[in-house]
Amino acid sequence: MSDVEQRGLPRRTVIEGAAVVTVDGAAPDGSGIGNEYTEGHVVLEDGLVRSVGPGPAPPRNGPERRVDGTGCLATPGLVNTHHHLYQWATRGCAVDSTLFDWLTELYPVWAGIDEDLTRSAAAAGLGWTALSGCTTVADHHYVFPRTGGDVLGGVVSGAERIGVRLHAVRGSMDRGRSAGGLPPDSAVEDIDSALEGTAAAVERFHDPGFDSRLRVAVGPCSPFSVSAELMSRSAELAREHGVRLHTHLAETTDELDRCAAEFGCDPVEYAERVGWLGEDVWLAHGVHLSDGAIRRLGETGTGVAHCPSSNGRLGAGTAPVRPLLDARAPVGLGIDGVASNESGRLGDELRQALLLGRAEHGPDALSVRDALWMGTRGGARCLGREAELGSLEPGKLADVALWDLSGLGHAGIGDPVAALALGPLPPLRRSWRGGEALVEDSRLVRESERDLTAELRRACARLGTGRGG
Numbered sequence: 001m002s003d004v005e006q007r008g009l010p011r012r013t014v015i016e017g018a019a020v021v022t023v024d025g026a027a028p029d030g031s032g033i034g035n036e037y038t039e040g041h042v043v044l045e046d047g048l049v050r051s052v053g054p055g056p057a058p059p060r061n062g063p064e065r066r067v068d069g070t071g072c073l074a075t076p077g078l079v080n081t082h083h084h085l086y087q088w089a090t091r092g093c094a095v096d097s098t099l100f101d102w103l104t105e106l107y108p109v110w111a112g113i114d115e116d117l118t119r120s121a122a123a124a125g126l127g128w129t130a131l132s133g134c135t136t137v138a139d140h141h142y143v144f145p146r147t148g149g150d151v152l153g154g155v156v157s158g159a160e161r162i163g164v165r166l167h168a169v170r171g172s173m174d175r176g177r178s179a180g181g182l183p184p185d186s187a188v189e190d191i192d193s194a195l196e197g198t199a200a201a202v203e204r205f206h207d208p209g210f211d212s213r214l215r216v217a218v219g220p221c222s223p224f225s226v227s228a229e230l231m232s233r234s235a236e237l238a239r240e241h242g243v244r245l246h247t248h249l250a251e252t253t254d255e256l257d258r259c260a261a262e263f264g265c266d267p268v269e270y271a272e273r274v275g276w277l278g279e280d281v282w283l284a285h286g287v288h289l290s291d292g293a294i295r296r297l298g299e300t301g302t303g304v305a306h307c308p309s310s311n312g313r314l315g316a317g318t319a320p321v322r323p324l325l326d327a328r329a330p331v332g333l334g335i336d337g338v339a340s341n342e343s344g345r346l347g348d349e350l351r352q353a354l355l356l357g358r359a360e361h362g363p364d365a366l367s368v369r370d371a372l373w374m375g376t377r378g379g380a381r382c383l384g385r386e387a388e389l390g391s392l393e394p395g396k397l398a399d400v401a402l403w404d405l406s407g408l409g410h411a412g413i414g415d416p417v418a419a420l421a422l423g424p425l426p427p428l429r430r431s432w433r434g435g436e437a438l439v440e441d442s443r444l445v446r447e448s449e450r451d452l453t454a455e456l457r458r459a460c461a462r463l464g465t466g467r468g469g
Helices: 085-089 099-110 115-130 151-162 191-205 228-241 253-263 267-273 291-300 308-313 321-326 346-361 368-382 416-422 449-463
Strands: 012-021 036-045 048-054 065-068 072-076 078-083 134-141 165-172 214-220 245-249 281-285 303-306 331-333 400-404 428-433 436-440
Touching: 012 400, 012 416, 072 078, 072 368, 072 416, 078 115, 078 281, 078 303, 078 331, 078 346, 078 368, 085 115, 085 134, 085 151, 085 449, 115 134, 115 151, 115 449, 134 151, 134 245, 134 428, 151 165, 151 191, 165 191, 191 214, 191 228, 214 228, 228 245, 245 267, 253 267, 267 291, 291 321, 303 368, 308 346, 321 331, 321 346, 331 346, 331 368, 346 368, 346 416, 368 416
Parallel strands: 012 065, 012 072, 078 134, 134 165, 165 214, 214 245, 245 281, 281 303, 303 331
Antiparallel strands: 012 036, 036 048, 072 400, 400 428, 428 436
16 A cells, blocks of 8 residues: 555645656756746656646546645656765764864764664754755665664664655775774774675665665775775675665875875776776765766766765865766765755755856856756666656656745746756745655655754764754
């Protein structure tokens, strides 16, 4: 039985009167991203998009819920390709640090997380990003303290509370300080434990179904916190189980220097050496990439999760998004952990990606539609779900965001995509995951924002990072 049936709601929802951008076109090339309707409709039924087009919806007998989209823009639900939800308990720390200094300060704090904290942080983080238009989130969790309990289960539980689709990336680290890494030894695992824990997570949580709300990926943290053996064996495990692979790569110049000194190559060459390039891989950041590395990512179909706000916050630089798109590498958008992006809203990353891309590569580098494509279909492609998510097309999952552009913040902007990508982040009139409402009138449907806030404050107080509440 579907969520809609369980909640006693009509199985059919009709959105009418809104501007509609389907994002049903190919990768962005500056000429548009698919069909757009100044005033159109989207019909959601049995968890799927049944109809999308100009004007009113085709008439039909039977119960349905009608939503007036006047003054709104309907888009696919946004897809967040990189997050660290546990970090919602450590915002506002090391605010003027580079990545390595930031990690050195925060790893000892993160060594104290536990299942209850990850549940609270995940629910708060996912609730907040749902309010910014997200319907699918990939969370990279790689800290498993020895006394922390079922921390990954806490993240999964948090996602169930909000209702978004979760790609739970079961991360790992085996290089603690005693082995030349940055995290305390108490926060890392040995290789066998990491692999056993990863295989168990796939067995326990992964649902490969078309309308899955929970998938698992394999995600050793990064080359400077994971041994080459764990990187290689994790890739083998992922492919044996038919799941995707995710890690951080080429985020800072420090990482480039470290890879050159330790491995005698650049990060992308190292990734290929340990089996980490391919259409089943997406990499976080990809800031410092040579022309040859960009070409290789495109040739292998390896995706990149672009995290512009986090990269700016840590002074890491800007990913070469236009060259990556030109090379046909999949590119999506990511929030990253809110310890390095305190805003925590994927909708904000549309604007950040657009502005930073133009600052780096010129005014023609990215269009407003390129930004929306990366936040929707590009993200779905990174996660291996382009056949299911990322565009409004009949037969795809009914994951939809309805943005309210009727207020002062967007008045006078004739192009609704420009209003979304360049203006202030609009309030959500509604959003749906598989036809079930996640947000109504800028409020979460399943949880109280006030309760999530109070719960998160208590978690921060237990960890010693914030005021109680």
